[in-house]
Structures are given as structure tokens and as C-alpha cells.
Amino acid sequence: MRIPELFGPGAPVFSFEFFLPKTPEDTATLFGSISELKRLGPAFVTLTYGAAGTARERTVETAGRVKSELGVETACHLTCITHTRSEIADLLRRIRGLGIESVVALRGDPPKDAQAPPPGRRDFGYARDLVGFIRERADFSIGVAGYPEKHPEAPSIEEDVRRLAEKVAAGGDWVITQLFFDNRDYFEFVKEARAAGIRVPIVPGIMPVTGYGQLKRFTNLCGATIPFRMAADLELIKDDPEAVVRYGIEHGAKQCRELLDKGAPGIHFYTLNKSRSTREILRNLRGS
Numbered sequence: 277m278r279i280p281e282l283f284g285p286g287a288p289v290f291s292f293e294f295f296l297p298k299t300p301e302d303t304a305t306l307f308g309s310i311s312e313l314k315r316l317g318p319a320f321v322t323l324t325y326g327a328a329g330t331a332r333e334r335t336v337e338t339a340g341r342v343k344s345e346l347g348v349e350t351a352c353h354l355t356c357i358t359h360t361r362s363e364i365a366d367l368l369r370r371i372r373g374l375g376i377e378s379v380v381a382l383r384g385d386p387p388k389d390a391q392a393p394p395p396g397r398r399d400f401g402y403a404r405d406l407v408g409f410i411r412e413r414a415d416f417s418i419g420v421a422g423y424p425e426k427h428p429e430a431p432s433i434e435e436d437v438r439r440l441a442e443k444v445a446a447g448g449d450w451v452i453t454q455l456f457f458d459n460r461d462y463f464e465f466v467k468e469a470r471a472a473g474i475r476v477p478i479v480p481g482i483m484p485v486t487g488y489g490q491l492k493r494f495t496n497l498c499g500a501t502i503p504f505r506m507a508a509d510l511e512l513i514k515d516d517p518e519a520v521v522r523y524g525i526e527h528g529a530k531q532c533r534e535l536l537d538k539g540a541p542g543i544h545f546y547t548l549n550k551s552r553s554t555r556e557i558l559r560n561l562r563g564s
């Protein structure tokens with residue numbers, strides 16, 4: 277079944293995101309986690325895209341391996357900021373050749389060590405252009421990114437939601453959100469998106485906290501807020517890794533429960549290629 281069709285009325289849709297491993301050890305960790313997470317029966321999984329150097333090749337290969345090991349639809353993320361049209365066309369052909377029918381279409385960030393040309397002087401200015409390109413050429417289902425606290429470059433949430441509406445109008449089939457910890461941000465964002473005419477499923481992206489340092493790094497990078505209360509709680513236990521993981525599981529389970537109770541169509545877990553927290557949160561949600 278194609279990803280957009282999974283979001284009908286009925287049971288919530290649980291999906292997992294993995295990031296592209298860098299080393300052979302990381303790859304072993306990923307596939308170890310995958311064999312454990314497989315038992316949880318995700319509806320689909322996604323694999324992030326690494327645009328630099330050989331990571332491009334590895335993304336496609338790894339997505340094929342993930343799909344064959346899990347036996348569920350695997351959406352391959354694609355970023356376009358550093359790509360030409362012909363490179364993207366080639367990647368799409370190869371992804372399709374692996375039997376993968378879904379992508380998550382993103383602009384990506386400029387590489388750290390190089391400057392990307394400005395939007396008008398590259399083949400793809402924004403994710404919207406990539407979505408339109410894919411939609412015209414191939415029959416993929418297409419996920420796009422949404423930002424409950426707005427994208428860091430956007431001047432306002434209203435402007436960012438208008439841009440999201442353009443991505444959806446270009447062919448985006450479902451939205452996965454950036455991580456967030458205060459559910460009010462998600463519900464407000466969904467309200468704004470619906471008011472802007474966006475009708476596709478908006479799936480909350482949830483990252484269980486597994487380390488305080490890592491949490492600070494991620495939120496700095498993506499612009500998400502650590503709520504005051506959460507920061508205060510974590511300050512007290514930050515030197516006890518097991519307590520932080522347990523806190524993350526408890527907070528994550530509460531957050532997901534409220535999201536689902538109030539109408540979210542599912543949960544997309546940022547697994548960080550580990551299995552424990554996602555497994556325990558899901559067990560809690562399913563009451564098993």
C-alpha cells in the first residue's frame with residue numbers, strides 16, 4: 277500500500293526514521309536496531325539523505341537494504357540544494373530500480389565547507405521545485421517537511437506555512453514535522469496549515485530524548501525549543517545517562533499519547549538508529 281493511503285481512518289500510523297550511518301560500526305548498529313524494530317511492525321520507514329561525496333551513493337544502497345530487511349515501504353529522503361536536474365533524475369531512476377515508491381523531498385542545507393549558489397542560480401531553489409520535478413517525471417508518493425516552530429530562515433510562521441502550502445500544491449502527499457516537545461506548537465501549526473488550505477496528513481516527528489548534550493546540539497541545529505520545565509528536569513539528571521533515557525521515554529510516551537488522543541494521524545519516530553526508546557514508547561502507547 278502506498279504511504280498516503282495508510283493514513284485513512286483507523287489505527288494510527290507509526291513510522292520510523294533512520295539516519296544514514298557513516299562508519300561500518302554505525303551500519304552494524306543500524307541493522308541491529310532494525311531487526312529489533314521490525315517486530316514493532318512500522319507502517320513505513322524513512323532513511324535520511326547525505327548529500328556530500330560518497331554518502332549520495334550510500335543513501336540509495338542503504339535504502340534498498342533497509343527495504344529488503346524490513347519488508348515495508350522505505351521512503352528515501354532526497355535533498356536538492358547541491359544537485360542538478362540530471363543528477364536528481366538519475367537518483368530517482370536508481371531509487372525506483374530498487375522497488376522504492378516513496379521519497380521525502382527536501383531542499384537541504386548548504387554544505388558547511390562550501391557556498392551554495394543563491395536560489396535563482398541553482399537548478400532547485402527550494403524543496404517546492406524538487407517536489408514539482410519529481411511529480412512531473414515519476415509516480416512517487418512524496419513526503420515534505422513542516423516546521424511547527426517555523427523553519428529557522430523563515431521570517432514568520434505564517435510565511436513558512438504559505439511556503440509549505442506551495443510544496444503541497446506542487447505534489448507533496450504528506451507532511452512530516454520537525455521535532456518539537458510542546459504539543460501546543462503542533463496543534464497550532466496544524467490549525468494554520470488547514471487554514472492555508474493544506475489537506476494532506478501532517479505527521480508529528482518525535483525524537484525521544486536519549487542524552488542531554490545531544491538534545492542541545494540537535495535543537496540548536498534545527499531551531500526547536502527545549503521547554504523550560506524539560507531543561508530544568510534534565511539539568512538535575514544530566515550526569516546519569518540511564519535516568520535521562522528513562523525521562524525521554526516517559527516524556528515521549530506522554531507527548532505521543534496526547535498527540536494521538538487529539539487527532540494526530542500517527543507518529544514518525546526519529547529513532548537515531550537506536551531501538552530502546554522507540555520500542556518502549558510504542559509498547560506504552562499500544563498498552564502491551
Ligand SMILES: Cc1cc2nc3c(=O)[nH]c(=O)nc-3n(C[C@H](O)[C@H](O)[C@H](O)COP(=O)(O)OP(=O)(O)OC[C@H]3O[C@@H](n4cnc5c(N)ncnc54)[C@H](O)[C@@H]3O)c2cc1C
Nearest residue numbers: 324325353382383384402403421427429430436439452454
Ligand atoms: C522531516 C525532515 C526530514 C529531513 N531530512 C533531511 C535529510 O534527509 N537530509 C538533510 O540534509 N536534511 C534533512 N532535513 C533538514 C532540511 O533539509 C532543512 O531543514 C532545510 O534547511 C530545509 O529543507 P526544506 O525541504 O524544509 O526546505 P524548503 O521547503 O525549501 O524551505 C526552506 C526555507 O525556505 C523558505 N522558502 C520556501 N520556498 C520559498 C520561496 N519560494 N521563496 C522564498 N522562501 C522560500 C521556507 O519558508 C524555509 O524558510 C530534514 C528536515 C525535516 C523536518
